[in-house]
Amino acid sequence: MALVGCLEPIEEPCVIGRCCVLRGALQRARDAFLHLLDGYSLADLVRPRSRLRTMLAIAPPGSVHGTNPCRMKPESPLDQP
Numbered sequence: 001m002a003l004v005g006c007l008e009p010i011e012e013p014c015v016i017g018r019c020c021v022l023r024g025a026l027q028r029a030r031d032a033f034l035h036l037l038d039g040y041s042l043a044d045l046v047r048p049r050s051r052l053r054t055m056l057a058i059a060p061p062g063s064v065h066g067t068n069p070c071r072m073k074p075e076s077p078l079d080q081p
Contacts, residue, residue, distance in 0.1 A: 003030060 003026045014020065037049040046052060053060065 001030060001034075 002008060002010045004015060004023070006014040006023055007027065007030075013025075017023070048072075052058070
């Protein structure tokens with residue numbers, strides 16, 4: 001995850017690279033961010049499921065309205081009013 005071009009995986013050359021303090025600070029901030037996220041699972045992040053479903057307009061599993069739009073057949077132009 002490159003926050004700026006001089007960080008991995010991009011590692012572009014930089015004219016101020018030899019004296020830049022920002023690069024080290026951003027690397028430490030990125031590492032701290034990723035370390036913090038390591039303490040969470042996906043289940044932790046989607047725990048308020050009913051509130052998330054409501055906010056994202058997602059019907060509960062098994063619901064007639066819970067069709068995944070990615071799996072739906074494209075609408076026919078004839079179905080249009």
